[in-house]
Amino acid sequence: MLYFYHIFFYCVYLWYAYNNPSDSKNYFGNLKDYTGKWLDLFGTDTSFINFISYPFYVLGFNYEMIMLTFAWFGYLGFLYAYLFFRENIPVKVKVFKRFDLFTLILLFPNMHFWTASLGKGSAIFLGLMMFSYAIVKPGSRVFLLVLGSFIIYFIRPHVFLFVALGTVLGYMSGQEKISFRRKLLIYTALITGLYLAQDAILAVVDLEGSDNLVGDFEDFSEIRSKDLSSAGSGVDMASYPLPLKLFTFWFRPLFFDAPNFLGIITSFENLLYLLLFFKILKKDFVKFLRKSPSFIKMSFVVFLSTSFAMTFVMSNLGIIMRQKSMVMYYIFFVIYYYLAEKKYKKYLVQKKKMERINKSKELQKLAISGS
Numbered sequence: 001m002l003y004f005y006h007i008f009f010y011c012v013y014l015w016y017a018y019n020n021p022s023d024s025k026n027y028f029g030n031l032k033d034y035t036g037k038w039l040d041l042f043g044t045d046t047s048f049i050n051f052i053s054y055p056f057y058v059l060g061f062n063y064e065m066i067m068l069t070f071a072w073f074g075y076l077g078f079l080y081a082y083l084f085f086r087e088n089i090p091v092k093v094k095v096f097k098r099f100d101l102f103t104l105i106l107l108f109p110n111m112h113f114w115t116a117s118l119g120k121g122s123a124i125f126l127g128l129m130m131f132s133y134a135i136v137k138p139g140s141r142v143f144l145l146v147l148g149s150f151i152i153y154f155i156r157p158h159v160f161l162f163v164a165l166g167t168v169l170g171y172m173s174g175q176e177k178i179s180f181r182r183k184l185l186i187y188t189a190l191i192t193g194l195y196l197a198q199d200a201i202l203a204v205v206d207l208e209g210s211d212n213l214v215g216d217f218e219d220f221s222e223i224r225s226k227d228l229s230s231a232g233s234g235v236d237m238a239s240y241p242l243p244l245k246l247f248t249f250w251f252r253p254l255f256f257d258a259p260n261f262l263g264i265i266t267s268f269e270n271l272l273y274l275l276l277f278f279k280i281l282k283k284d285f286v287k288f289l290r291k292s293p294s295f296i297k298m299s300f301v302v303f304l305s306t307s308f309a310m311t312f313v314m315s316n317l318g319i320i321m322r323q324k325s326m327v328m329y330y331i332f333f334v335i336y337y338y339l340a341e342k343k344y345k346k347y348l349v350q351k352k353k354m355e356r357i358n359k360s361k362e363l364q365k366l367a368i369s370g371s
Contacts, residue, residue, distance in 0.1 A: 002082070002106060003075055009112035010071035011119055012172070014064065017117065024067060024118040031057040031066075047122055048154040067118045074115030074122035078106065080129035087296065088136065089333075091340040095276070101339065105332045110269050113262075114325040120155050124326055127151030128163070132330075135167060136295050159326065160306040170298030245311035249320055250277070250328075266321050273328070276335050288338055296337055303330035 017024050030050050036190070038058075041051040056066050085102060093101040115122040131148030134141035153160040240248065251270045253263045289300060306327045310320075 002078055005107060006071065006075045006078060006112050006116060010068060010116040013071075013113055013117045014067060015068075022117070023218065025063075027053065027118050028057075028063045044154050044157055046120075049118075052123065053118060055191040059362050062307045063118075070118045071116040073126045074112070077115060077122070077126035078112075079131045080126070080133045082106065083335060084129060084133040084136070084248075085336065087133075088293075089337050089340045091344050093336060093343055094338045095279070095339070101276075101336055104272070105329070105336065108269055108272075108328075110266050110321060111328070114322045121322060121325060124152060124159065127155065128159075128326060129165060129329070132295075132299070132333075135298070156326075158309065159306060160300055162309065165305055166298045166301035169301050170294040170296075175186065238276065242311070246307055249311050249324060250309055252320065263321070276332070280335055280338055285338060288341065289334075292337070296334055299330040299333045303327050303334070 013024075016022070027046075027049055030046075031054055034050070034054065037055050038051070041054055043051070053066055053070070055068055061069065085105075089102075095104065115125045127148045127150075129148075130144050131152060134145035134148055138145050149160065149163075150174045152163060220251055251274045253267055254270055255264065255267045257263075289297070307324075310323055
């Protein structure tokens with residue numbers, strides 16, 4: 001069912017691309033115009049997408065077929081997301097009285113729309129979910145862990161920074177017992193990767209060789225924000241306080257500022273995001289987070305750090321809709337785990353209560369029979 005649902009959004013995106021400007025057309029145009037060697041395309045960011053798609057073009061794939069290939073990458077991302085959720089949260093949770101939360105999360109339209117086309121969205125979503133699934137058991141899933149890290153880094157080096165940061169902090173503060181050897185392996189691999197990747201990460205925001213990273217980043221953020229806000233769906237996020245910046249990144253567009261029909265559809269989904277977010281605005285959430293396993297803390301840090309960084313360079317609702325699809329699954333995972341744990345604890349309390357009642361009834365029967 002999930003596969004055909006995702007393919008439906010491939011068809012929707014294909015119709016959208018035929019009738020609107022689309023990065024997928026630019027990527028395919030790059031392939032048609034390219035006359036060099038395949039390996040010369042290897043690099044980070046846009047170059048890596050060209051590198052991945054070029055062999056399919058050489059094999060004779062047309063625009064629609066390459067789009068379908070990348071839609072399949074997106075589907076694999078959802079498959080690993082399913083495994084990541086189900087393996088760590090076997091408890092089913094109902095929200096809004098009767099809807100299964102996990103089914104709701106898997107079927108969010110915006111997530112499928114932006115991961116069903118030729119471009120960075122589908123490929124990096126696959127890398128992120130592959131990495132998340134593998135990091136829970138890195139010893140037995142080392143190939144997936146390396147491949148997921150490779151994909152994330154070469155598409156968006158700065159996102160790899162946040163994933164590595166979240167993983168290190170999660171494993172440092174997780175409640176479960178993790179062997180020193182396992183921790184050392186993860187820390188060494190990620191810190192080494194960050195060290196080797198530092199120039200590429202800084203190059204994303206034109207900071208390589210900078211002597212004043214903080215000041216230069218602020219200048220870059222201001223320029224980038226003004227450029228994006230000049231578009232038709234631009235918002236002046238540069239002047240927003242941080243809480244409003246985060247709210248804009250997570251939950252807008254809403255109905256009052258939807259830029260087009262796609263924005264109206266996304267507004268319904270963003271409203272659901274907002275309602276789900278209210279589920280964790282409880283006093284016990286901080287306590288839950290403090291005592292949670294490492295992969296929960298990893299998910300929370302990745303979501304928060306990526307969101308924080310994105311708010312300084314995003315000022316266009318259209319781009320925000322696309323960019324946040326990378327990280328929203330991490331907060332969905334935290335919310336789902338939090339609600340599942342509460343449900344399980346409630347079940348244990350009710351179970352003990354029933355055991356006490358049954359035990360009391362048995363004692364009464366014995367007392368009556370004895371008399």
